[in-house]
Amino acid sequence: MNRFVAFICVSLFPSAVFAAEGHGEAVGPALPQMDVATFPSQLFWLLICFGALFWFMSSVAIPRLGKVRKSREDTLEGDLALARQYKQQADDEVAAYDALIRAAYAEAGAQLQAAEVQIRANAEAQIDAFRARASALIEEAEREIESMRRESLKSIDQIAAEVAVLAAEKIVGLPADIDQARSVVQTLNQKAA
């Protein structure tokens, strides 16, 4: 409300002054602008004032404003450049990290593969060794069986000869020669073979 009253008062003030100003009659031409006598003074003071303003503007105000605007532009540009630089750095870091991760994956893969190859080779070598050992054992066992068979065949000949001698004595009552019997058995064996 106070503000409104103040606004009204300020608004009305010009009218009051415009209405009141200027007592005493004008001298010179009807239009004061056409009073040539005032021209030198107006031109003189215009030259001084406009000259001073032009000097002030061109040598003080404009350079100062231009400088501050330039420095603002530079600051903004510098900040942006710094931001770009930081972004570049961050991008580089990310790229390096990615490369590192990729390298680690690759290495892990290679190691896995190497380990697999190694394991396979070990297993094959062990299987081969086992097979060799097993066949050696089997061979030996076979040999042993063979020799035992031979031994037992020999004993069977002896037993057959002895049985023949004893049988001849008991059944026929003839004393028989053991060596003769053995040679007969051998002859029979050879015939069988």
Place this chain on the structure above:
Amino acid sequence: MAGPLHQFQIQKIVPLEIAGADVSFTNSALWMVLGLATAFIFFGLSTRKAGVVPGRLQMASEVLYEFIGNMVRDNIGKKGYVYFPFIFSVFIFILLANLLGLIPGSFTPTSHIIVTAALGLTVFAGVTVFGLWNHGLHFFSIFCPPGVPLPLKFLIIPIEIFTFLFKPLTLAIRLFANMMAGHVMLKIFASFGPMLITLGFLGYAMSILPVVTNVAVYALELLVAILQAYIFAILSCIYLKDTVELHH
């Protein structure tokens, strides 16, 4: 009571004479000096501790700087920057003369044709001198737009010369007439008030009408004061464009 033209009366404050010419310090000179002082104080203070982050005052002067800077760049081009201090000074000078002139009881230096004519002729002289300086005699080709058939040239060239010579006159009269008309209008409306009061009670009551009208006129005059400074500056730019590059 004084007539509406009385406010334009030049009154001597300090009589002064140099080489036989009357260069007295008058009310017109006083308000020019006050405008100058306002510009000194405003631009001096606002740029004194100019920082990258501007304060309010600095922001205001930077807005003016950018406004006129854009005007010069848009209308003359990059090469027009040499005219920037002049256009800026002209704009600020006319703006402050017009605005300070609206202070009741003050004086408007730009309401005098001799002042606006001097400013207009300065622009005209600048256009002619810099135009001849930059383009030599080729500058006169501005009177002959390209692509005009020969018979038409006899018509166009006199018109163009006529237009060129009238440029300072139109600059001067536009500003002077606007300022003078505005102040006369303010004065006439203001003097309706006292006139109505003498008519008795009804007049007394009705005297509020011219006062209210004057408030609106005053607002309009504020707009005109700023607009005329802008128009003078932008027309100066357009005229000075010919000195930088010929043909449109």
